[in-house]
Amino acid sequence: MKFNALWFLLALPCFASGKSLVNISSYEDNYALGTYTTDVNEEEYAGTDLEDLQNFEVKYQLSVAVPIYRFSKSTAIVGSYTQKSLWQLANSSISSPFRETNYKPQLFIAHQSNLLLFNHLEAGYKHESNGRSGALSRSWDRLYLAAERLEGPVEWGVHLWSVVGDTSENRNIEDYYAPYELWLKFYSAAGIFNTRGFYNWNDDRGGVEVGYTFYFNDIIGFYLQAYHGYGETLIDYDHNQTRIGLGFKLVKW
Numbered sequence: 241m242k243f244n245a246l247w248f249l250l251a252l253p254c255f256a257s258g259k260s261l262v263n264i265s266s267y268e269d270n271y272a273l274g275t276y277t278t279d280v281n282e283e284e285y286a287g288t289d290l291e292d293l294q295n296f297e298v299k300y301q302l303s304v305a306v307p308i309y310r311f312s313k314s315t316a317i318v319g320s321y322t323q324k325s326l327w328q329l330a331n332s333s334i335s336s337p338f339r340e341t342n343y344k345p346q347l348f349i350a351h352q353s354n355l356l357l358f359n360h361l362e363a364g365y366k367h368e369s370n371g372r373s374g375a376l377s378r379s380w381d382r383l384y385l386a387a388e389r390l391e392g393p394v395e396w397g398v399h400l401w402s403v404v405g406d407t408s409e410n411r412n413i414e415d416y417y418a419p420y421e422l423w424l425k426f427y428s429a430a431g432i433f434n435t436r437g438f439y440n441w442n443d444d445r446g447g448v449e450v451g452y453t454f455y456f457n458d459i460i461g462f463y464l465q466a467y468h469g470y471g472e473t474l475i476d477y478d479h480n481q482t483r484i485g486l487g488f489k490l491v492k493w
Contacts, residue, residue: 348384386398455491
């Protein structure tokens with residue numbers, strides 16, 4: 241399963257800002273970074289053609305949502321697609337491969353109205369996999385609920401999920417991921433602070449992402465991001481690392 245980044249960029253003028261029930265819009269953050277990780281997950285690739293990995297990787301994420309059917313002005317069926325990749329761009333000795341790509345399609349019902357703490361609710365299904373086979377294959381399926389506060393100087397949200405179906409490719413994934421994720425964004429005149437994370441209290445494991453976007457213009461900003469812990473990608477769900485990256489992020493789409 242592949243996604244053409246060029247088509248995504250060409251379609252940007254047609255996108256709406258934020259999560260829309262009317263137009264194509266962004267869903268999760270869209271960015272591209274040059275990154276350095278303290279501990280690239282070489283153990284997973286032992287005996288494959290992806291040995292001799294470098295700590296420098298390009299990390300990018302593309303995410304879009306499309307309304308499918310509107311029940312009313314405030315409620316719709318929506319489909320979304322998010323792709324996150326780690327690319328060994330500078331590693332020409334092994335042909336600069338994409339080390340990991342996670343594909344995450346979702347189908348959900350979204351409802352928007354002012355409910356005190358939240359104004360955007362979702363209930364649906366998400367599938368996530370890395371499209372690999374054999375020992376490198378990772379995938380899981382989840383039913384989820386989300387409650388978020390959007391369109392303000394401070395935005396926040398909580399996502400709760402339950403794993404369903406076959407998890408034989410990563411039997412202990414729930415020992416590393418928590419059954420929830422929390423996120424927060426703070427908008428100021430200078431830029432955007434964002435953070436998201438989870439913590440599995442039963443197994444004392446978690447992961448947290450922190451970022452700051454410095455406005456460049458109305459569409460794009462310079463983006464600094466750090467990630468620490470488990471679960472940055474599916475192949476690294478049981479791998480603890482710290483990653484720092486600098487690049488660009490779309491701020492209005």
